[in-house]
Amino acid sequence: MVGLGKSGLIHNFNESLKFSHAAEDSPIWKTVYQRAFPTMVAMCNHREDGDHQRLGIDRSITLENSKQILIDEKVRSVDYGDILLEHLSDRERGVLGWVEKQLLCDFIAYAVLPSKKCYLLPVVQLQTAWDKNKLEWIHLYSNKVAKNQTSGRCWETVSTPVPVSVVFREIGQALRIDFDATT
Numbered sequence: 001m002v003g004l005g006k007s008g009l010i011h012n013f014n015e016s017l018k019f020s021h022a023a024e025d026s027p028i029w030k031t032v033y034q035r036a037f038p039t040m041v042a043m044c045n046h047r048e049d050g051d052h053q054r055l056g057i058d059r060s061i062t063l064e065n066s067k068q069i070l071i072d073e074k075v076r077s078v079d080y081g082d083i084l085l086e087h088l089s090d091r092e093r094g095v096l097g098w099v100e101k102q103l104l105c106d107f108i109a110y111a112v113l114p115s116k117k118c119y120l121l122p123v124v125q126l127q128t129a130w131d132k133n134k135l136e137w138i139h140l141y142s143n144k145v146a147k148n149q150t151s152g153r154c155w156e157t158v159s160t161p162v163p164v165s166v167v168f169r170e171i172g173q174a175l176r177i178d179f180d181a182t183t
Helices: 014-025 028-036 123-141 163-172
Strands: 001-005 007-014 040-045 059-063 069-078 084-090 105-111 117-122 142-149 151-164
Touching: 014 069, 028 040, 028 105, 028 117, 084 123, 084 163, 105 123, 117 123, 117 163, 123 151, 123 163, 151 163
Parallel strands: 007 142, 069 105
Antiparallel strands: 001 007, 040 059, 059 069, 084 151, 105 117, 142 151
């Protein structure tokens, strides 16, 4: 953080990136992925800037059967009891956030450090839940705007903090499809 703006803290992008990169080597990831994917044989970090980063790939997990699972990692240093769903990465330029844009990853691994908990969010179902509920969620939980700054450039990120239980309930609903067998 670099200081206080008119509507709150201004995030220094380089400092936030440094925090994120420090977390990427944390032993928590190996623990999380071994528990989530018991047949994991390898994990590979993809943090270098490139297309994979813009498509939401921070890490890949390889299973015994050679299946590859692609993961975007998010880390929070404070537990607010919610998942902060970023829907605008840059408000002024209209750049979509990770809950809105097309991603190549299979999961968002959302680690909350103080509670020592990582939520594995299946991307397709999370984005389906967001698309179905976003107007209601924004109305109920409001938007949070983060001011960001790096190298003289400033921008605002817009996210909605949705309670963990609500997010998972709606992900579950996205996995249940009603159909009429006659059509």
